Amino acid sequence: xxxxxxxxxxxxxxxxxxxxxxxxxxxxxxxxxxxxxxxxxxxxxxxxxxxxxxxxxxxxxxxxxxxxxxxxxxxxxxxxxxxxxxxxxxxxxxxxxxxxxxxxxxxxx
Amino acid sequence: xxxxxxxxxxxxxxxxxxxxxxxxxxxxxxxxxxxxxxxxxxxxxxxxxxxxxxxxxxxxxxxxxxxxxxxxxxxxxxxxxxxxxxxxxxxxxxxxxxxxxxxxxxxxxxxxxxxxx
Numbered sequence: 001x002x003x004x005x006x007x008x009x010x011x012x013x014x015x016x017x018x019x020x021x022x023x024x025x026x027x028x029x030x031x032x033x034x035x036x037x038x039x040x041x042x043x044x045x046x047x048x049x050x051x052x053x054x055x056x057x058x059x060x061x062x063x064x065x066x067x068x069x070x071x072x073x074x075x076x077x078x079x080x081x082x083x084x085x086x087x088x089x090x091x092x093x094x095x096x097x098x099x100x101x102x103x104x105x106x107x108x109x
Numbered sequence: 110x111x112x113x114x115x116x117x118x119x120x121x122x123x124x125x126x127x128x129x130x131x132x133x134x135x136x137x138x139x140x141x142x143x144x145x146x147x148x149x150x151x152x153x154x155x156x157x158x159x160x161x162x163x164x165x166x167x168x169x170x171x172x173x174x175x176x177x178x179x180x181x182x183x184x185x186x187x188x189x190x191x192x193x194x195x196x197x198x199x200x201x202x203x204x205x206x207x208x209x210x211x212x213x214x215x216x217x218x219x220x221x222x223x224x225x226x
Contacts, residue, residue, distance in 0.1 A: 043217035101152040
């Protein structure tokens, strides 16, 4: 079993939709959770990070952590074609980040 | 965040030759940098942790003699792919972590696409 599981998609939604991206993990010791966005042929860009359980909002993006279920989510409101990218979750391990495989999102006009 | 550059952004080389990729931290001094490899439609695979002034720490399964890492200054780490073969063709990305405590978030460079013919 992988430490971090993420549905690879692709996920295709119309512009304006609410998008939900999710990851599950197995290590209950994880406390720091991150979401990265990666455009094609570019390096990943840090979107948000959260500590422990709870929600964090930044503009159209909301990150949610449920440690009891070992489940994290990223919600994108009013999705735009420019949001089309691969979204990777990441968690802090002992001395490195553990990444999910990434979910490819396509927002069509 | 932190600003990271990589050079070159794209390189093609012949099988058997060596290629050097540079990673620069532009706005802070990085004692630790990371090198990742990413195959098409796959996630990031950590290759090694580069430590300024000391030897890199390689992940299991990564050949240290093939992927030479030199972190000679607080702003520069290099990855040299020696005797490259077509199976080494991939997207190589470096990152820096401004703080190794707390979140330990990393900031990535734009990546280098290596094609070995």
